[in-house]
Structure formats: structure tokens, C-alpha cells
Amino acid sequence: MISVNTRTWWDIAAGVTLVALAALFLVNPDNSAGERIVLIGVLAGIGAVYAFGARRFIAIDLADDEDPPLGLGLSLQAALLALVTVGVFVDPNMMSAQIVVMPLIWMSARSTVHAVIANICAAALFGTAYAAGGGWTSGSIGTGFTISVVSAAFSVALGLWITRIATWGVERQRLLEELTATQGELEAAHREAGAATERERLARDIHDTIAQSLTSIVMLAQRLRLEDTGSEAAQLIEETAREALVEARALVASNAAVTPSAASGSLEASLVRLGERFERETAVRVAVDAHLEVPLSRDLEVVILRCAQEGLANIRKHAGATAVSLSLATERDFAVLVIRDDGRGLGGYRLADEGGFGLVGMRDRLALVGGSLQVTDAPGGGVCLTVRVPHPSVHPQEAFQ
Structure with missing residues (x-):
């Protein structure tokens, strides 16, 4: 002016x-x-x-x-x-x-x-x-x-x-x-790529050091139990090491690089690979049904992938499930990700509780893009986790409300 x-x-x-x-x-x-x-x-x-x-x-x-x-x-x-x-x-x-x-x-x-x-x-x-x-x-x-x-x-x-x-x-x-504006978007993309690379490096380091050390502790504890039958200390060491190993593997899985790109394929393909990896590592059956009518932006795809990773990590750590279903579909103006398991259920946990299961962080991540998170007991047992993310045509604040 x-x-x-x-x-x-x-x-x-x-x-x-x-x-x-x-x-x-x-x-x-x-x-x-x-x-x-x-x-x-x-x-x-x-x-x-x-x-x-x-x-x-x-x-x-x-x-x-x-x-x-x-x-x-x-x-x-x-x-x-x-x-x-x-x-x-x-x-x-x-x-x-x-x-x-x-x-x-x-x-x-x-x-x-x-x-x-x-x-x-x-x-x-x-x-x-x-x-x-x-x-x-x-x-x-x-x-x-x-x-x-x-x-x-x-x-x-x-x-x-x-x-x-x-x-x-x-x-x-x-x-x-x-x-x-383009420079700002490029800087944000570089920051996200750098953060993803660093997360992947940390995951590799955890896998190559802590996870391997815990595996050795489990094997030594098993050997000690064989030599000293009935040793409660050896049993406690083994159980503690196994729990720590599960936590370490879950951390590795939740930080693995599976973000969609031109080279790796679509969001649907990334979810399929995520499910296949989870099934290989846990021997838990995973059924993936992913199909979107309208493609999402890269940022929203990353949010959905991170939510899927966190959801599967929670199942690995807490559910004790034998089967998992993961679906992604379009419902009106939203992309909806649903993860169900047949495990032990919520056990009284509420999303409003601070700290448990990493779901509070997932909810906060979704709020930034106008999305929402719902966690309920699934019919017949287990947990149903529902993630809703608005399409780019919907104003984020309106979608969140």
C-alpha cells in the first residue's frame, strides 16, 4: 500500500x-x-x-x-x-x-x-x-x-x-x-527428512546394540535356568530382559523409515509393508485393507503412517494379540485408519489418562492437522483404534470440530 x-x-x-x-x-x-x-x-x-x-x-x-x-x-x-x-x-x-x-x-x-x-x-x-x-x-x-x-x-x-x-x-x-512460501515448504520437507533419517539411525543403533545385548541376556538367563533349575533370580532376569527386548523392538519398529515417496510407492503400499514387517517380527497375523478414493498430501500420509506404527507398537507391547486387522478407507470428507486386535483389551485405560501407551502423543499429532483419535474396546475382545484425518479440501479446524 x-x-x-x-x-x-x-x-x-x-x-x-x-x-x-x-x-x-x-x-x-x-x-x-x-x-x-x-x-x-x-x-x-x-x-x-x-x-x-x-x-x-x-x-x-x-x-x-x-x-x-x-x-x-x-x-x-x-x-x-x-x-x-x-x-x-x-x-x-x-x-x-x-x-x-x-x-x-x-x-x-x-x-x-x-x-x-x-x-x-x-x-x-x-x-x-x-x-x-x-x-x-x-x-x-x-x-x-x-x-x-x-x-x-x-x-x-x-x-x-x-x-x-x-x-x-x-x-x-x-x-x-x-x-x-516454496522455500518454507522445502525447508520443512528437509527438516522432516532429516528427522526421519535421525529416527532411522537411532532405530538401527538400538537394534544393533541394546536389542542385541538384551538378546544375549535372555540367552544367558535361559542357560542359567537350565543349570540351576528353579532359580527365581534367573527367571526374573529372563522375564525382565524379554520385556526390555520387546520394548526395544517396538521402538525400532515405530521409528523405522516407511514414509511414502515416489520411490517406495503409495501410502497403501507402505501400510502393507508395515503390516508384513510386523507379522514377520511378531508372528501375529496382520490383515491389511487399504484404499483411498482421494490421495492425501505427503504430510498427512506421514501422520497416518506414524499413527499406524504407534498403533502396532502398542499391540506388540501390551495387547498379547494373535491377529490384527488394519484398514484405510475414505468416509465422506475423511481418511479413516482403523486398527483392531483380538488381545486383552483396554483394561480400564482411558485416552484422557496421561502417559499410557503413547496414545496422547498420537492424539496431539492428529490435532495439529485437524484430525481425531478414538480408542475403544473392540466387540468380542481386543482394542479398536480409529484415526480420522481430513482431506485437503476440508478446513482443518472445521474437520477437527
Whole structure:
């Protein structure tokens, strides 16, 4: 938006020009008292049109796609042209008022064509008024139309040049904003990729160090129990090591890199691979049925994958299930992920409880994208986890509500 300082400078320029013309008309001995009154009235009218109407158009910014109201713009232009025409008829020196009037015509026009037409009309009116005021002599006709045509031509050329520069500036600003937004998205993608790489590295380290050490502890505890039958300490060591091993493997699984990409395939394929990996590692049957009618953005796909990973990790750690079903489908304006198991159930756990099963973190992750999480006891035993994520066409806050 054009600043207030720019408008102030316009006020100064218009005021100085009108005052200078008023002084010129007052000291011109060729003007009678009546003519001076008319000329001062014309200048006052131009000042009033500027102050109470045309001045507002100085603040219009092309970047806001805002156009002056057609009726008001035409009225102001007609008033300016009429006032200057009367003034030129009385005193040819009123042609100097074009310094103020022509820019105001451009700023109050709704389009370039509109401004050019107004300039042509101004040339015709001012030239005619000059010739009529000079008695329609050949000199007055030639001088009047020469001045008016040259002034209009200069106004059109300068107006087109300034308009082109302004349009170029607006386009450049829009391109800069788009570039900034793209850079922000790229930075976010790089951060996500870096975080995913770091999670995968940590998962590998856990698998190669802690998980392997726990496996060794389990094997040593089993050997100790064989050598010392009935040893409660050996049994406790084995059970504790097995629990820690399950936790470590679940942590590895929940941080494994399975995010969809052009190379790895679709979200549906990633869920199938996730289920196959879980089945290989736990010997728990996993049935995957994933189909989306409308594709999701990469960010939403990552959210769903992380929810699926966390859900399967919870089953691995707590459910004691023998079968798991994982489905992904479209329901109205949502992508719905449902994970069911036939394990021991919630056992009184509530999603509002802090800390348990990592579901609070899943709920918070979904809230960021306008999604929701529901955890209930499944019919016939086990747990049913339902994740709802809105499609990009739905406003996230509306979907969340």
C-alpha cells in the first residue's frame, strides 16, 4: 500500500500548483475581476475534487486487486474535465492545471483503456476551449490543439510507462512471495527428512546394540535356568530382559523409515509393508485393507503412517494379540485408519489418562492437522483404534470440530 508520506507529498504538490496558478491569475492584468473570480472558483473546485474524492485513489495498491468505483471515478473525471475546460476558455494559462489533473485521471480510472479514453477526451475539450476562448482564430486553434494533444500524448506515454512498472512490481512481489512460501515448504520437507533419517539411525543403533545385548541376556538367563533349575533370580532376569527386548523392538519398529515417496510407492503400499514387517517380527497375523478414493498430501500420509506404527507398537507391547486387522478407507470428507486386535483389551485405560501407551502423543499429532483419535474396546475382545484425518479440501479446524 502507498504510504501516508506519499499521499502527503501529493497534497503538497497539488496545493503548491493550485496556489501558484491562483497567484498567476490574480496578477494577470489581462483578466477582469469577473474572470478572476471564475478562475479562482475553478481552482477551488479542482482542489475540492482532489481533497474530497480523487485523493483517496492515491492509496490504491495494484497488489490488492482493488479498482476505483466506476461511478465515482467517472464523476470525478467529468468534474475535473469540466472545471479545466471552463478555466481554459476564460484564460489559456489554465492549461497548466493539467499537471495536477492528468495524474488524477489516471489514478481514478478503472483500467488503462479507461484512462486513455479520458485523456483523449481531455485533449479534445481543452483544445476546443482554448480555440473558443481565442475567438476561433487559426492561431488559437493551432496552438490550443497542439498544446492539448502534446499534453495528452505525454500523459498517455508516461501513464503507460508507470502502469507497466507498477504491474511488473506487483508480479515481482507475487513471485517473491511464492518463492518464499516454496522455500518454507522445502525447508520443512528437509527438516522432516532429516528427522526421519535421525529416527532411522537411532532405530538401527538400538537394534544393533541394546536389542542385541538384551538378546544375549535372555540367552544367558535361559542357560542359567537350565543349570540351576528353579532359580527365581534367573527367571526374573529372563522375564525382565524379554520385556526390555520387546520394548526395544517396538521402538525400532515405530521409528523405522516407511514414509511414502515416489520411490517406495503409495501410502497403501507402505501400510502393507508395515503390516508384513510386523507379522514377520511378531508372528501375529496382520490383515491389511487399504484404499483411498482421494490421495492425501505427503504430510498427512506421514501422520497416518506414524499413527499406524504407534498403533502396532502398542499391540506388540501390551495387547498379547494373535491377529490384527488394519484398514484405510475414505468416509465422506475423511481418511479413516482403523486398527483392531483380538488381545486383552483396554483394561480400564482411558485416552484422557496421561502417559499410557503413547496414545496422547498420537492424539496431539492428529490435532495439529485437524484430525481425531478414538480408542475403544473392540466387540468380542481386543482394542479398536480409529484415526480420522481430513482431506485437503476440508478446513482443518472445521474437520477437527
